[in-house]
Amino acid sequence: MSRRRGRRSKVQERLARCRIDKLLLLLDSKNPTAQISPKKCINFVKLIGKRYNQRLSSSQKIKFCRKCNSKYNSNNSRFRLSKNGWRVISCLDCGAIYRFKFNLNL
Numbered sequence: 495m496s497r498r499r500g501r502r503s504k505v506q507e508r509l510a511r512c513r514i515d516k517l518l519l520l521l522d523s524k525n526p527t528a529q530i531s532p533k534k535c536i537n538f539v540k541l542i543g544k545r546y547n548q549r550l551s552s553s554q555k556i557k558f559c560r561k562c563n564s565k566y567n568s569n570n571s572r573f574r575l576s577k578n579g580w581r582v583i584s585c586l587d588c589g590a591i592y593r594f595k596f597n598l599n600l
């Protein structure tokens with residue numbers, strides 16, 4: 495009776511991917527009628543990503559703080575680009591600092 499264990503099916507993975515993309519789109523939209531708060535949205539993204547092993551793309555990762563789940567905006571974050579290609583983001587809400595390596599050669 496037990497279902498196949500191990501890897502999740504491709505369909506499930508694609509569905510999860512799709513949901514994450516939609517949630518992040520929702521996060522980006524300035525739609526005031528959105529029923530979901532940014533923090534909830536980010537929480538879902540993290541939850542789905544964890545459950546289905548979906549990694550966020552680097553452009554998706556820089557949208558929010560993974561520590562306090564707040565969406566970055568000009569007031570709560572600081573973006574810096576270092577000379578050797580690292581992008582440094584500081585969250586002014588919780589003080590977390592993230593470094594992202596961007597491949598500028600591509």
Ligand SMILES: [Zn+2]
Pocket residue numbers: 559560561562563564585586587588589590
């Ligand atoms: Zn934070």
